[in-house]
Amino acid sequence: MCIQAIESNIVEFLNIEELKASVDMDLRSILPEYVEILMRNIVSKPITVDAEHFVILDGHEVYEALQLLTARKLPVVKVDIRNVSVRSLQHGLKPITINDILSAGLKGPKLPFNSFKVIVKGRVPSINISLNELGVWGGREEDKARVYNVYGSTLELLYKGWPTPLVKLNSLSSSGRNVWAKLEGYNPFSNSVKDRIGWSMIMDSLSKGRLKQILYEATSTNTGIALTSIANTLGVKTKLFIPQTVQKASDIYLKVLGAEVVRMPVGLTVESIETVDEESRKSDATHLNQFENDANLKVHLKYTAKEIDEQLKIIGVKPTCIIGGLGTSGHMSAISIYFKNKYNNIKIIGVQPAPNEVIPGIRRIETGMKWYYWVDFDEVIDIKRSEAIESAIEIARKEGLLIGLSAGAVVGAFKKLSYNEGTYILIFPDTGYKYVEQFSEYLNQYDHSS
Ligand code: PLP
Numbered sequence: 356m357c358i359q360a361i362e363s364n365i366v367e368f369l370n371i372e373e374l375k376a377s378v379d380m381d382l383r384s385i386l387p388e389y390v391e392i393l394m395r396n397i398v399s400k401p402i403t404v405d406a407e408h409f410v411i412l413d414g415h416e417v418y419e420a421l422q423l424l425t426a427r428k429l430p431v432v433k434v435d436i437r438n439v440s441v442r443s444l445q446h447g448l449k450p451i452t453i454n455d456i457l458s459a460g461l462k463g464p465k466l467p468f469n470s471f472k473v474i475v476k477g478r479v480p481s482i483n484i485s486l487n488e489l490g491v492w493g494g495r496e497e498d499k500a501r502v503y504n505v506y507g508s509t510l511e512l513l514y515k516g517w518p519t520p521l522v523k524l525n526s527l528s529s530s531g532r533n534v535w536a537k538l539e540g541y542n543p544f545s546n547s548v549k550d551r552i553g554w555s556m557i558m559d560s561l562s563k564g565r566l567k568q569i570l571y572e573a574t575s576t577n578t579g580i581a582l583t584s585i586a587n588t589l590g591v592k593t594k595l596f597i598p599q600t601v602q603k604a605s606d607i608y609l610k611v612l613g614a615e616v617v618r619m620p621v622g623l624t625v626e627s628i629e630t631v632d633e634e635s636r637k638s639d640a641t642h643l644n645q646f647e648n649d650a651n652l653k654v655h656l657k658y659t660a661k662e663i664d665e666q667l668k669i670i671g672v673k674p675t676c677i678i679g680g681l682g683t684s685g686h687m688s689a690i691s692i693y694f695k696n697k698y699n700n701i702k703i704i705g706v707q708p709a710p711n712e713v714i715p716g717i718r719r720i721e722t723g724m725k726w727y728y729w730v731d732f733d734e735v736i737d738i739k740r741s742e743a744i745e746s747a748i749e750i751a752r753k754e755g756l757l758i759g760l761s762a763g764a765v766v767g768a769f770k771k772l773s774y775n776e777g778t779y780i781l782i783f784p785d786t787g788y789k790y791v792e793q794f795s796e797y798l799n800q801y802d803h804s805s
Contacts (some may be wrong), residue, residue, distance in 0.1 A: 364477050364787050366401045368428040368489075371421070374402065375386070377411045377460035380419050380468045382649040389420040389656070398430060398484045403475055406433035406734075410460030412473040415725030423657045425605040426758040427490030430482055438476040445470045460474050462562070492665065494518075507590045512543040513550050516663035518779035523769075526753035527769065533672065534779045535664060540759070540786035544584035545577045547785035548686055548742040549645075555654030558574065558591070569594060571628040571635040571642050573619075575682075575715055576605040577785060578645050583614040594640065596627045598616075600713055610696075611666045623718055655689030663780060664693065675777025676702040678769055680717035680761040680784060681724060681735070687782070695731055702733045706768040715793075716761040716784055736768040743767055744797045747787060757787035 392398055398421065402414035411418055412434065421429055436453050443450035451471040459466045486492065504509040518611035519541040542550035560566040569592040572582055579595040594615040596603060599622075606616050619627045625646060633643035645651055645706050667674055669792075677694060679687040682706075691703040705727070708714040720727060720735060740760070747763030750756050762783035769781055787794065 362476070363436065364479055366430050366432055366480055366482055369404075369431050371427060371460060371486070372696070373409050374404060374429060374431070375408060375460035376403070376415065376418060377410050377412070377456045377466060378415045378468045378470070380415055382653060383618075384468055385416055385419040386692065389423050390692070392417075392420050392424065392486070392648045393476065393693065394696050396486050398780060399481055401430040401432045401482055403432050403434055403473065403477065405436050405457060407436075407460060408457060409433075410457050412439060412456060413475070414477070415468060416683045421489065421491075423492050423653060424486060424602070425441045425657055426486065426710075429489065430484050432475075434475050434477055439594060440474045442472045442474065443470070444472060450469060450777035464587055468677065476639055492668075493545055494665075504571060509543075510554065510588050512535065513554055514543070514583075514658075515734045516543060517658055518666055521648055521663065521780075522665040522756075524750070526750070526756055527779075528768070531776045533781070534780045534781065536666075536756075536758075536783050537659075538756075539782065539784050542581075545580035545785070546788070547577040547581070548782070549577035549581040549784075550585075551659060552645055552648075552651045552683075552685060553578060553585050556645065556648050557582065557585050557591075557648040559648075559650040559653075560641055560643060565641060567639060569640040570594060570640070571630045571631050571638070572596070572645065573624050573639040574645070575624045576608070576789060577599050577606070577716065579609055579614060579616075580612065582643070583609060583612040587613060591792055593632075595658040596631050596634075598624055598627065601715060602790065604789060604791060606785045608789075622713070623722060625722055626717070627650075630775065646723075647725055651685035652689050655686045656693060658692045659686055659777075660693035663690070664697065667767065667778070667780075673698060674701055674780050676704060676772070678704040678706065678765050679782035680706045680714075680764055681720065682717050684724040684727035686731045686784075687732070691730040691732060703731065704772070704780075705732045705735040706738055706764050708743075708764070709739045712738075712740045714740050714760050714764050715740065715790065716741050716759070716792070717764060738764040738767045741795075741801075742796070744793065746770070748794075748797075751787065756783075758783050759785040759787055760790050760793060761785070 383650045402418050403412045441453050473500050483556050500517050520538045521535050524534045538548045539548035544550045569596050583593045596617045596619050599618050609616050694701045694769045743764035745759045746766035750758050765781045
């Protein structure tokens with residue numbers, strides 16, 4: 356379909372799968388374009404591709420931003436490569452030619468971003484196309500049947516099962532205040548938010564040709580289960596390095612899934628990263644490193660944050676405040692980028708364990724977090740382990756939902772907030788089933804009501 360013709364160049368729509376990226380862009384270079392498009396809900400520049408193979412010549416950041424926004428169609432201008440000239444920006448290196456760009460798009464490896472500029476004869480038109488026209492909003496009809504793996508693998512349970520539910524919590528709501536929980540425990544493999552990053556990091560590594568036969572990762576359980584489950588569908592092995600502070604049951608889940616488990620003499624998962632890095636190099640294993648890998652933040656921008664936005668749109672409410680725990684800081688940083696740029700006056704609250712307290716899955720900011728420092732948080736609230744457990748027990752007894760300890764910490768943080776009116780979204784990363792040991796210890800010590 357042609358929508359606009361100015362001089363020689365015409366804008367058409369292509370399915371996103373038809374385009375071939377020729378440059379490797381890091382997330383920080385994509386974010387300004389992503390934010391611009393998200394804020395305006397409009398794309399104002401088409402992507403220039405070669406007319407024969409649809410390799411991207413210009414508009415790489417628009418392509419990457421629209422990938423993150425889950426566009427199904429993209430506005431493109433197809434050009435004959437005889438009508439383009441290439442200015443190589445790789446000073447001191449062999450100049451990049453049009454054939455290098457085509458080869459990068461068709462076979463890889465991709466070229467560095469900003470290593471060349473393509474100049475097209477005739478003017479590339481400016482456009483004004485809404486994200487609705489590109490299929491960004493609204494789900495797909497065929498996903499409603501909840502029948503999976505007709506042609507693929509059990510992995511479809513994950514990405515075709517989204518969105519995870521958003522449920523109102525009556526026990527925390529009142530007139531003028533609505534509190535909703537995003538139940539990440541509905542993810543199929545680790546029953547946690549970590550399925551999302553396990554899938555995203557493995558697929559990213561696979562697409563870059565970097566996925567070896569074994570994965571090494573430092574994890575506190577959930578990422579380990581997610582990675583092992585997903586790796587199993589691809590015939591890849593895992594070796595996981597778990598802090599000694601984590602519940603013993605984790606070893607059993609992981610061993611049943613076929614992972615090799617190493618208990619580390621550390622308190623926090625991040626303290627094992629250097630060892631995992633060294634060991635993975637010695638053994639020719641892939642270390643995806645959830646703490647540094649931008650595929651973590653990306654999957655939450657692309658799906659988690661957008662899901663919440665679309666779910667709220669369906670019930671016709673605008674969020675006032677979103678509260679969630681900080682581990683790698685992946686999910687809450689993405690939620691901050693998305694909602695702070697799309698809406699005014701929305702509060703983003705992080706939750707961390709109080710000093711010297713252990714709450715599985717979350718940790719204190721000063722232990723080092725990559726994306727937390729890229730974005731804007733209004734407040735970070737300290738929660739004690741006992742407060743997290745008590746809040747989880749309260750939700751179980753009032754709402755019938757057996758939530759995990761970090762979800763309990765989020766409820767605890769919500770209760771400490773001073774502002775009251777509005778729509779609150781609490782992110783519950785997982786369920787309570789993995790924390791039998793912690794619940795049991797608490798009940799034996801303090802709770803004699805049951
Ligand atoms: N809660 C649980 C149970 C987790 O496993 C994690 C991450 O490990 C988090 C919260 C924090 O999520 P993120 O790593 O996205 O900050």
